Amino acid sequence: MPRSTTASVAFAVAAKDLKVELRTKTAFVSSLVFAVLVLAVLYFARDKTTVGDFDLAPGALWVTFTFAGMLGLNRAFLLERENRALDGLRLTPASATGIFLGKVMGNLVFLGVVELVSLPLFILFYDVPIWSQLPILVAVIAMATVGFVAVGTLLSAMVVRTRFSEVMLPVLLLPFLVPPIVSAVQLTWRILALRPLSELTGWLSLLGSFDIIFFTLSLMLFEAILVE
Amino acid sequence: MDSPDNGAYMVAAYIVTAVVVLGYAVMLYLRIRKEKRRNT
Amino acid sequence: MPASPSIRVREVSRRFGHRWVVRKVSLDIVPGEAVMLIGGNGAGKTTLLRVLAGLLKPSKGTIELTGTVGMVAHHTMMYDALTARENLAFFARLHGVPRDEWLDHLLELLGLSHVAHERIGTFSRGMLQRLAIARSLLHRPDVLLLDEPLSGLDDAAAQVVLQVIQELKSRGASLVIATHQLVELVSVAERVGIMVQGALVALEPIEGRDAAAVVARYRELVTHAA
Amino acid sequence: MTRRERALTTAHRGTIITGIALLGLVGVYVRALMFTPMERSQGLAQKIFYVHAPVAWAALLAFGITGLLSLLYLMLRDRKLDLIAAASAEVGVAFAVVMLTTGPLWGKPVWGTWWTWDARLTSTLFTFLLFVGYLVLRGALTDFEVRGRFSAVLGVMALVLVPFIHVTVYWFRTLHPDPVVMKPEAPSLPSVMLVTLLTSMAVCTLLYVGFIMQRYALAVLRDVREEEAAGGLS
Numbered sequence: 211m212p213r214s215t216t217a218s219v220a221f222a223v224a225a226k227d228l229k230v231e232l233r234t235k236t237a238f239v240s241s242l243v244f245a246v247l248v249l250a251v252l253y254f255a256r257d258k259t260t261v262g263d264f265d266l267a268p269g270a271l272w273v274t275f276t277f278a279g280m281l282g283l284n285r286a287f288l289l290e291r292e293n294r295a296l297d298g299l300r301l302t303p304a305s306a307t308g309i310f311l312g313k314v315m316g317n318l319v320f321l322g323v324v325e326l327v328s329l330p331l332f333i334l335f336y337d338v339p340i341w342s343q344l345p346i347l348v349a350v351i352a353m354a355t356v357g358f359v360a361v362g363t364l365l366s367a368m369v370v371r372t373r374f375s376e377v378m379l380p381v382l383l384l385p386f387l388v389p390p391i392v393s394a395v396q397l398t399w400r401i402l403a404l405r406p407l408s409e410l411t412g413w414l415s416l417l418g419s420f421d422i423i424f425f426t427l428s429l430m431l432f433e434a435i436l437v438e
Numbered sequence: 439m440d441s442p443d444n445g446a447y448m449v450a451a452y453i454v455t456a457v458v459v460l461g462y463a464v465m466l467y468l469r470i471r472k473e474k475r476r477n478t
Numbered sequence: 479m480p481a482s483p484s485i486r487v488r489e490v491s492r493r494f495g496h497r498w499v500v501r502k503v504s505l506d507i508v509p510g511e512a513v514m515l516i517g518g519n520g521a522g523k524t525t526l527l528r529v530l531a532g533l534l535k536p537s538k539g540t541i542e543l544t545g546t547v548g549m550v551a552h553h554t555m556m557y558d559a560l561t562a563r564e565n566l567a568f569f570a571r572l573h574g575v576p577r578d579e580w581l582d583h584l585l586e587l588l589g590l591s592h593v594a595h596e597r598i599g600t601f602s603r604g605m606l607q608r609l610a611i612a613r614s615l616l617h618r619p620d621v622l623l624l625d626e627p628l629s630g631l632d633d634a635a636a637q638v639v640l641q642v643i644q645e646l647k648s649r650g651a652s653l654v655i656a657t658h659q660l661v662e663l664v665s666v667a668e669r670v671g672i673m674v675q676g677a678l679v680a681l682e683p684i685e686g687r688d689a690a691a692v693v694a695r696y697r698e699l700v701t702h703a704a
Numbered sequence: 705m706t707r708r709e710r711a712l713t714t715a716h717r718g719t720i721i722t723g724i725a726l727l728g729l730v731g732v733y734v735r736a737l738m739f740t741p742m743e744r745s746q747g748l749a750q751k752i753f754y755v756h757a758p759v760a761w762a763a764l765l766a767f768g769i770t771g772l773l774s775l776l777y778l779m780l781r782d783r784k785l786d787l788i789a790a791a792s793a794e795v796g797v798a799f800a801v802v803m804l805t806t807g808p809l810w811g812k813p814v815w816g817t818w819w820t821w822d823a824r825l826t827s828t829l830f831t832f833l834l835f836v837g838y839l840v841l842r843g844a845l846t847d848f849e850v851r852g853r854f855s856a857v858l859g860v861m862a863l864v865l866v867p868f869i870h871v872t873v874y875w876f877r878t879l880h881p882d883p884v885v886m887k888p889e890a891p892s893l894p895s896v897m898l899v900t901l902l903t904s905m906a907v908c909t910l911l912y913v914g915f916i917m918q919r920y921a922l923a924v925l926r927d928v929r930e931e932e933a934a935g936g937l938s
Contacts, residue, residue, distance in 0.1 A: 214574035222571040226557065233559040233597075289557065297533050298555030298613065301547070302572035361861070368854045372844035382841060382858065385834040389868040392876055412875065420868055427864060431857045434778055438534050438850075441747035444813035451752040451809040452733060455759065455802050459729065459911065462798040463722055466918045470715050473925045477708065495847045496927075496934035538937075 216308040223299075223312025227286055228319055237285035238320065245278040245328040253335040267336040268398035272354075272391050274328055279321045279355070283362040284379055286313045286320075287370040296436075306433035310363065317359045325351060338402045346410075347401050350417070354394035357421040361386045364428035367435045386424075393417040482544075484509050484620050484652040485530065490539035491676075492529050499525045501676040502539070509620070512643065512653040513681075514663055516696055517673030523656035524552070526673070527623045530654060545620025550610045550627055558599030562590055562609050565598060566616065573617040584612040589638055603630035611642060622646060624655045628662055636662055660689040672699050711924035718917025725914050728907035732900070740900045752810040754900050758908040759802045760828055766796025766912060767835055767866065774859025777852060786852035787927070789859055790842060791919035793835050795912060800832040823874040830869045834862045848927070 214222075231238055252270040290296035299309055333340050340347065365382045369375040393413045400409050483506035492500040500522045507513055515523045528534045530541060531549040556565040566581050585591045588608040593601070598609060607630065614622060624643075628636045643653060643666050657663050664670075664684060670692055672680040679699050684692065705713075736754040743750035773789035776782075807825045808818040819825070838858050845851035893901060 214572050218574070219572055222568060226560070226568050229564070230557055230559040292558065293555055294551070294553040295555050295557055297528075297549075297551065297553070298569060299572065300533055301531060301549055301555070302569060302617075303574070304572040364857070364861070368841070368857065371850070371854075372841070374844065378841065378844060382837040385830045385837065385869065386861070386865055388830055389865075389872045392872050396876070416868075416871060416875070423864060423868075424861075427861065431778075431860065434853055434857055441742060441744050442749070442813060443747065445748035447809050447813045448737075448748045448751050451749075451755060451806040452737070454805045454809065455755045456729075456733075458798065458802045458805070460726070462795075462915070463726060466722075466915060466922070467719060470719070470918060470922050470925070473922055473929070474712070474715075477925050477929050491937055493937075495849070496931040498935070498937045501937055 214302070214304060214308075216305050216311065219304040219308025220311035220315060223304075223309055224315035224319065227289065227313065227316030230289055231285065231316075231320060237282045238324070241278040241282045241320075241324045242327060244281055245274045245324060246331060248274045248277060249328065249331055249335055263336040263338055264399070264402060267332075267338045267402060268395045270336065271332055271398060272395050274332070275321075275325055275351070275355070276358070276387060276391055278324050278328065279358060280362065280380055280383060282320050282324065283317060283359070283366045283383075284370060284375055286317055286363065287366050288375070291370050300436065306436045307429060309436065310367075310429055310432040313367075314359055314363050317363055318355065321355050321359060322352075325355065339404065340402075343401045343404070347398065350394055350397045350401065350414075353414075353417050353421055354390045357390040357417065357424055358387060360421070360425040360428045364432055364435070367432065389420045390417060393420070483507055484544050485654070486542040487530070488540045488542075490526070490529060490536045490541060492525055492534055492537045498537075499676050500529065500536075503673075503678045504539075505671065505678065505681060507621075507652040507654065509650045509652050510647050511669070512647055512655060512667045514660075514667035514670045514684075515654060515656040515673060516658070516660060516670060516692070518700070520675075521673040522676035523673055524625050525676075527551070527625050527654060527656055530621075531623050543621060546617055547621045547623065548614035548617065548619035549623040549625070550607070550614045551625045552629075554598070554606045554610050556598060556606075556609065556613060559597060561595050561597050562601075563594040565609065566612060569613050570616050575616055580616075584615055587642065588612050604632055604635035607631055608635060608638060611639060615642075615646075620651055622651055622653045624653065624657075626657055626659075627655060628657065628659045640666055660692055664689045664692055670695075672696050674700055707924060708928045711921045711928065714917050715921035715925070718914050718919075718921060720914075721910060722914030722918060725907055725911035728903075728910060732904045732907050735903065736900050740897055741894075743897070746814050749810055749813040752806050754897075754904050756803060756806040756810055757901065758905040759799050759806065760824065761905055762908040762912045763796050763799035763803055763828060764831070764866075765909065766792045766799060766916070767831055767862070769916075770796065770835065770838070771859050771863025771866075774856040775863065777856040778860065781852075783848070783852060783927075786848075786856065787923045788916065788920050790839075790855065791916050791923060793838050793859075794919055795915040797832065797835055797839065798915070799908070799912070800828060800835070803828055804832060823870065823877040826873045826877070827866070827870040830873070831862075831866050834865065838862065 249270060252266060252273065256266060290299065362379070362383055366375070366379055369378040369382065372378055393416050396413045397410055397417070485505070485507040487503060487505045489502045489504055490500060491498055491502055503526060505513070515526070517523050525534065527549065529536050531547050560568065562585065563581065566584065570581060582591070585594050588611060590605060590608055590612065593605065598606060601609065607627065611627070627639050631639065640662060646653065647666070655663055655667065667684055669681060669683050671678050672695070732754065736751050740751065740754070742748055770789045770793040773785045773792065777785040777789060811822070812818050838855055841858055842851055842855050845854060
């Protein structure tokens with residue numbers, strides 16, 4: 211009997227998640243609308259003369275990404291709760307690791323697209339030197355998103371099994387956002403202010419170690435959540 | 439240099455500490471007593 | 479020497495919180511045999527099946543299972559937004575089963591070829607049930623667990639399912655079928671297990687008894703156990 | 705001794721320890737308010753330190769124990785560990801409430817702002833929110849086996865997160881100039897003040913022990929009652 215490897219399971223799960231999302235688009239549209247809303251509100255809520263673009267831009271970017279992302283995180287496991295599809299997954303020899311990695315990949319792609327679409331909007335609202343700093347900025351966005359998604363995927367696997375998962379996820383996830391999002395904001399602020407790399411290394415190392423530690427921890431703990 | 443006159447904050451802090459600690463202790467005691475009665 | 483059992487269940491119990499839902503069930507099933515489980519709602523049939531399937535760990539007792547398991551439950555365990563074929567292809571991939579011809583055969587077998595490319599969100603109860611059976615057969619399981627396989631099926635669809643059960647038995651699979659519809663299923667099962675409040679109060683060969691006789695036996699045990 | 709009897713004795717002993725600790729707290733109040741000299745530069749408000757720091761210590765002790773027991777629970781799956789971890793979390797939250805109220809009361813007179821975003825105060829705030837989330841999650845799960853597993857997972861995640869929060873807030877914090885005079889680390893205290901501080905810490909630790917014994921016993925009593933109501937495995 212051919213075995214399904216963790217990798218093939220992960221890709222199958224991620225592909226399925228994204229295919230379903232492409233068909234339904236509910237979570238994607240709501241995340242996007244939310245992102246635009248937050249960007250617009252923050253932009254129009256300030257007096258340009260007193261609050262400069264530099265002061266507001268990093269915060270606006272990360273508030274948008276964080277909350278738009280949180281909106282979409284539950285989707286991955288709500289999908290499994292419908293028709294108890296998760297039981298179908300558990301009936302196959304697919305490992306918990308494979309399923310977790312698949313869900314994380316699905317969420318990363320989902321969030322990546324939301325970020326990709328709202329970034330130009332962000333540039334529209336705030337004239338900050340994005341283009342020259344794009345590579346390092348994208349790297350920081352990617353790192354923060356990985357940390358945020360790894361923890362968020364683990365927590366949403368638990369939360370969807372309670373009655374009020376929509377409210378519960380932000381409550382549990384907020385403290386976990388402090389290290390990655392604060393680092394990301396600090397890095398974004400310095401990047402946009404064209405500060406030398408030496409000023410970035412501290413926060414980059416914090417963000418990097420958060421990603422590595424929490425990705426591994428979430429991976430290992432996911433099995434304890436899946437088994438009944 | 440004479441010290442700032444902020445004794446009021448100290449009093450407030452000590453009162454708050456007492457209220458919360460005592461409040462929690464009493465609440466615990468009552469919850470246990472209620473449970474004891476339901477448990478016989 | 480009887481064939482070695484494909485399922486060996488020893489004193490299995492399972493609780494949710496403090497409530498014991500399955501109590502000290504022991505049973506052996508040999509290849510090619512179908513056992514019918516009957517009992518009221520809350521008798522523990524579904525929980526026992528989920529424990530046998532490995533979805534729930536037994537709180538006490540042990541299960542030895544040779545070969546692979548397939549299950550059909552109340553819920554379809556599939557994705558409404560995907561088509562019939564996409565669902566099967568997804569689970570086939572997780573089972574590591576090469577797709578294509580085997581999938582088409584299953585869809586054919588269960589009379590779903592004409593709707594293979596439609597989203598299952600639009601399917602009727604009967605179509606979903608048959609697709610769920612197709613999904614449970616993807617990896618050619620040695621043991622198949624069916625929870626109310628005929629519920630919500632019209633006569634034609636029920637006949638298809640009964641045919642599939644016969645065919646699986648002839649190819650040496652073991653089946654456990656939890657059901658309320660005794661009439662149709664009594665003909666395909668060798669033995670009947672009667673569950674009352676989580677306990678297997680009886681496990682007897684059917685020996686050609688018809689549905690009415692089995693129901694009478696069930697009532698006798700239920701009143702006795704109450 | 706049945707499980708219920710053992711729980712009743714634990715509750716009883718816990719109540720006694722809490723009683724003793726509360727008396728100790730009265731002693732600390734008397735000592736701090738009357739017999740410990742006022743710190744000249746901060747004034748009387750500095751005395752808030754003698755309750756604020758020990759309470760903060762007790763809160764972090766409680767949360768640390770919850771985290772460690774959660775890790776042990778995931779390995780040993782012993783329900784006792786789960787119930788003690790939950791009890792410790794609740795007690796930790798109670799202490800954190802005291803810390804988060806006395807903190808600003810101390811910050812305002814001494815540093816001019818209610819919330820100084822001081823590294824330790826802020827990291828305790830987020831740790832407090834983390835464990836409030838822990839209790840909320842427990843409340844939302846009815847089956848005790850799932851509740852035990854899920855809260856243990858969150859407990860372990862929280863244990864690893866606390867140092868991260870501290871570093872993040874500390875780095876963030878040191879970027880802004882220090883608002884006024886003194887940061888609330890434990891400054892080198894003259895001995896008489898130090899003794900007050902240490903006795904207060906001892907009292908708070910004893911209080912923690914009393915509270916956790918009571919809360920754990922309560923949880924066991926409830927569990928025994930539910931178990932009997934559900935009937936055995938006969």
